[in-house]
Amino acid sequence: MVGGKSFGERTFNLSTVVIMIVLMIVTLYPFWFSLISSLNSGEDLARGPVFLWPRELTWASWQTVLADSGIMKAAWITASRTVIVTVASILYTAMFAYAFSRSYLKGRKFYIAIGFISMYFSGGLIPSFLLMNWLGLYDHYMVYILPALFGGFWNVIIFNANYKAIPDSLFESAKMDGASEFRIFFQIVIPLSKPVLAALSVFTAVNIWNDYGTTLYFTQSPDLQTLQYVILRLIQSNRAVENMVSTVEGSNLAVQQLLSGASGQGLVTAQTIELAAMVIASIPMIAMYPFAQKFFVKGVLLGSVKG
Numbered sequence: 640m641v642g643g644k645s646f647g648e649r650t651f652n653l654s655t656v657v658i659m660i661v662l663m664i665v666t667l668y669p670f671w672f673s674l675i676s677s678l679n680s681g682e683d684l685a686r687g688p689v690f691l692w693p694r695e696l697t698w699a700s701w702q703t704v705l706a707d708s709g710i711m712k713a714a715w716i717t718a719s720r721t722v723i724v725t726v727a728s729i730l731y732t733a734m735f736a737y738a739f740s741r742s743y744l745k746g747r748k749f750y751i752a753i754g755f756i757s758m759y760f761s762g763g764l765i766p767s768f769l770l771m772n773w774l775g776l777y778d779h780y781m782v783y784i785l786p787a788l789f790g791g792f793w794n795v796i797i798f799n800a801n802y803k804a805i806p807d808s809l810f811e812s813a814k815m816d817g818a819s820e821f822r823i824f825f826q827i828v829i830p831l832s833k834p835v836l837a838a839l840s841v842f843t844a845v846n847i848w849n850d851y852g853t854t855l856y857f858t859q860s861p862d863l864q865t866l867q868y869v870i871l872r873l874i875q876s877n878r879a880v881e882n883m884v885s886t887v888e889g890s891n892l893a894v895q896q897l898l899s900g901a902s903g904q905g906l907v908t909a910q911t912i913e914l915a916a917m918v919i920a921s922i923p924m925i926a927m928y929p930f931a932q933k934f935f936v937k938g939v940l941l942g943s944v945k946g
Contacts, residue, residue: 670921677701677915681908699906700915709861710869710916717848717866718923720783725844729836732790736798737824754792764856771857782857783865787847794839801835802828845924866920873913 644652676684680695704710738744739754762770768777776782805828813823829836851867858864 670918673914674918677911677918679911680906681911682906684911685908697906700911701919703907703912704915704919709864710866712862713864713866713869714920716780716783716863720865721844721847723784724787724847725840727784728788728790728843729840731788732794732839733798733829733832733836734824735789736795737802737828738820739795740799740802754795758792768856776857778858778860778863780863783853783863786853790839790843794843797835797839798832801832805831841927844927848924866916870913870916870920873909873916876909 672688672690675689675691675693677700678696678698679689679693680697681700683695739747739750744750761767771777771782771786774785776785809827810823813827818826849867851865851871854863854865854868855871
């Protein structure tokens with residue numbers, strides 16, 4: 640249609656906007672619901688859920704969580720682990736991928752076979768536990784670092800595609816000038832791979848930040864608990880109390896009152912503490928995305944399509 644959009648184009652654009660708005664609401668509302676519930680009075684929240692805004696606004700639950708030394712220590716363990724593993728894993732995996740991308744690498748087919756096998760098969764939980772115990776990593780802080788140094792063969796494939804897109808003339812010129820492989824990697828490859836590095840750093844950081852399995856299976860010390868594991872325990876304990884309350888309801892008033900008291904009363908309850916901890920734990924990863932956004936889409940595309 641000349642001079643404007645056709646009816647079909649307008650209908651398509653409108654439908655796209657409506658669908659995207661619905662998807663945005665479906666994606667963001669669970670977080671918003673948790674946020675406003677955590678900022679609501681616990682006693683009032685027990686009467687019924689809030690949907691758009693807190694009925695009785697209070698920061699008591701947030702203050703309780705932030706004042707808890709156990710949660711703050713778990714947050715420190717999680718934050719330090721995330722930073723160390725993200726930096727070390729990306730660097731280590733990028734170096735491996737650079738060597739893997741070179742056609743003159745000896746034993747390249749062997750590494751390809753090992754890499755693809757590792758993508759679909761693993762030793763399992765029990766062999767992993769035995770290995771960590773044998774290496775002396777069980778219940779040690781390094782159990783969070785050493786096993787996570789290699790970012791996986793998926794990341795190697797993305798790095799490899801990005802390296803293949805770099806003109807071979809750059810490598811040849813550098814070698815003619817006497818540059819070593821390490822100098823080529825750090826002064827040529829790394830600066831040209833910033834978008835991919837940023838994208839994979841985001842993926843790695845989110846994965847490490849949200850991990851609680853390592854704490855669950857390979858540690859037992861309270862000093863090594865991560866934030867997500869602490870939140871998991873909060874949720875489990877809250878659900879356990881709720882189940883016990885529903886079990887004894889109407890049969891034993893004294894026990895029911897005791898269990899109800901264990902869930903908390905007034906401004907702060909077990910539910911608001913649980914929600915506040917979940918929201919606070921989500922904030923660092925949410926805040927990280929805007930800073931990596933300009934590299935994110937470009938990095939994924941560069942790592943997926945050659946050229």
